Amino acid sequence: KERRRLSVIIFNQKLVPLRQRKLDVLSVLRRAVVQESMVKVLYQPIIATKDNRIIAAEALMRIEDDRLGMISPGEFIPAAEMAGLISPLTEIIIRKVSTFLKNHEQQASHLSHISINISADDLHSAEFARRILDIIEQTKVDAGKLSFEVTESMLLSPSDSVHKNWNAFTERGIHFLLDDFGTGYSNLTTLVSKPFDFVKLDRSLVSNATNNYELLSLITGMLKHLGLSMVAEGVETKEQLEVVMREGIQFVQGYYFSKPVSEEQFLRWLSGSMCI
Numbered sequence: 001k002e003r004r005r006l007s008v009i010i011f012n013q014k015l016v017p018l019r020q021r022k023l024d025v026l027s028v029l030r031r032a033v034v035q036e037s038m039v040k041v042l043y044q045p046i047i048a049t050k051d052n053r054i055i056a057a058e059a060l061m062r063i064e065d066d067r068l069g070m071i072s073p074g075e076f077i078p079a080a081e082m083a084g085l086i087s088p089l090t091e092i093i094i095r096k097v098s099t100f101l102k103n104h105e106q107q108a109s110h111l112s113h114i115s116i117n118i119s120a121d122d123l124h125s126a127e128f129a130r131r132i133l134d135i136i137e138q139t140k141v142d143a144g145k146l147s148f149e150v151t152e153s154m155l156l157s158p159s160d161s162v163h164k165n166w167n168a169f170t171e172r173g174i175h176f177l178l179d180d181f182g183t184g185y186s187n188l189t190t191l192v193s194k195p196f197d198f199v200k201l202d203r204s205l206v207s208n209a210t211n212n213y214e215l216l217s218l219i220t221g222m223l224k225h226l227g228l229s230m231v232a233e234g235v236e237t238k239e240q241l242e243v244v245m246r247e248g249i250q251f252v253q254g255y256y257f258s259k260p261v262s263e264e265q266f267l268r269w270l271s272g273s274m275c276i
């Protein structure tokens with residue numbers, strides 16, 4: 001009995017730091033949704049392979065807390081989704097990116113778009129489009145410069161709200177990108193059911209491609225046949241870039257060119273030659 005009690009105590013002690021971390025992250029999130037300065041936006045360039053120029057960027061969220069430091073989305077996005085805090089965060093990042101685009105209209109004029117990741121909860125919410133279109137009115141951003149990244153799983157069982165949101169956004173000139181293509185859910189139905197501006201090939205496809213590019217080749221062949229533009233995600237090495245270019249993929253995003261960078265750094269590139 002003594003031993004059993006001891007093992008229970010040890011087991012619980014292991015759990016405590018983990019559970020405590022989750023509670024800490026949750027309390028940081030609750031503060032971040034009312035204190036927008038805690039929400040940071042990084043920009044990762046998307047590069048045209050033909051001339052190494054920046055054609056677009058993806059906005060990626062971070063949350064900064066005095067005590068916990070910089071928290072990455074891999075940790076806080078699932079927590080925010082679970083706690084019902086994702087939609088205020090989405091609104092914050094859309095407002096920040098819109099303000100950035102408006103304040104630097106001239107430098108951003110060469111960009112095709114800046115994309116923002118949206119969550120299933122956002123897209124399925126009946127209120128989503130109205131709230132975001134309000135932000136667009138307030139910031140006076142050119143809506144054609146904004147695009148949203150969605151994943152296939154979000155479109156598996158599209159509700160009425162999904163269609164309404166989608167139409168409201170596309171009518172306003174906002175484009176959609178299909179994110180993480182080539183993982184779990186890939187199917188043709190999604191590709192033909194909605195018009196996508198770009199399909200983003202998942203990092204796993206790209207990193208496997210140097211050993212075995214059959215799968216990448218098959219997928220790019222299909223996407224080209226459908227007339228879809230592609231972005232290769234997670235290009236880290238010269239070898240990967242070469243494989244991607246050999247497949248005729250015109251746009252890449254990845255550490256080989258740049259990690260996600262601060263607004264200031266991104267702006268320096270935009271103000272310069274648009275080259276990294």
Ligand code: C2E
Nearest residue numbers: 060061073074077093117118119234235236253254255260
């Ligand atoms: P994602 O949408 O697939 O974003 C790409 C992720 O890959 C980013 O991680 C980026 O930093 C990372 N990445 C880019 N190039 C490379 C590379 O060459 N090698 C490697 N190893 N990684 C690379 P990050 O910023 O940590 O974001 C992780 C995920 O969190 C994102 O995956 C996205 O699903 C989600 N996320 C990020 N920001 C937001 C946001 O504002 N809203 C929502 N709903 N989700 C977000």
Ligand code: CA
Nearest residue numbers: 058117149179
């Ligand atoms: Ca994304």
Ligand code: CA
Nearest residue numbers: 179180200233
């Ligand atoms: Ca992705």
Ligand code: CA
Nearest residue numbers: 117151179180
């Ligand atoms: Ca993702």
